[in-house]
Amino acid sequence: MTLYSQITPAHCDIAKWAFTTRRVNRNDVRGVCTHLARAKAGNLVLCEIAEIGHHKKIQLAERRAALSYPGDLVVLCLGDRYAPDQFLATAIIDDDLIDLVAGGGVAGRVDAAHVAMDAPTRLRPLGLLTGTGGTPINIADYALPSLTPNEDVTVIGVFGASMNSGKTTAASSLGHGLMRAGYAVAGVKATGTGAFGDFNSFEDGGAPALDFTDAGMATTFRMPLDRIEAGFDTLVATAAARGAEVVVVEIADGVFQQETQAILKSSRIRDRLDGILFAAPDALSALGGVMVLQQMMLSPFAISGMVSCSPLATAEAASVSHLPILSREELWSPDVIQHYVAPLMRQAPKDVAA
Structure with missing residues (x-):
């Protein structure tokens, strides 16, 4: 590995800046602080890649993936992570090497990992990036201006039974269908871990996207509920100010994840939703998810996700849940949007697009 006798802001010029840092003005970097005990969630950390493990690429601020090599310099955010299929992690620097x-x-x-996971990619933290006055830079410094809640735009929430249940496909497909039905639509990822997959999926479907990194959070795991709510309010209001009539909001992970559970139980986010689309991997998860939502006095208007990929699973889920099971192709349809989603709108329904 490369040995650096002195770390300076010039090293940031040759580093790969990750997606989570995309809002940062790189010209604001004035120094690199090696007192890593000061680090907290959201701080920018200059790291050297020490060992390649599970993550072999870095998603860049430019929204493309870059292959990683030992010795690469990268600028990342310190953050917690909750991912049952991958890692449980804490935003802390307490060793000479940390994890991607x-x-x-x-x-x-990394505090725990799924048994199928490879060891994490190891990083050598070189310092915290600092701005004027030596204060560590945090992505919260670059958040969108806080806005009061918008009560006019329609908000459709997309929840799921678990990680990898098909939420992103369901959310982006719903956004695409709304666009084809003639609505001005935006996509918002309100909780989760910073990554460009969900962001790009919304925009690929024609819906301009925003996510919690725009609200100053690298991840929302272990964030206070009031901060997540404030981020949601700002993201929805920003989307509306930019012309959206309907905002599709994806909430990460499953209904038992702690932030998702708190949102569903009692929150401004729950109260603001005009409708819920639920994503499930199979029929049992579809039934269980609907039952959990009903216990909270919520009811989805339809089910989508991985379950909709199988005709047999679709039939099972429809039989036990008594709800329509909508595939991504069906969500693309203006007719389906008119039938299932238009009645939820705060605006007057539109004619089906030609």
């Missing part, structure tokens, strides 16, 4: 806990650019300490 998410390819979108989150570093920390």
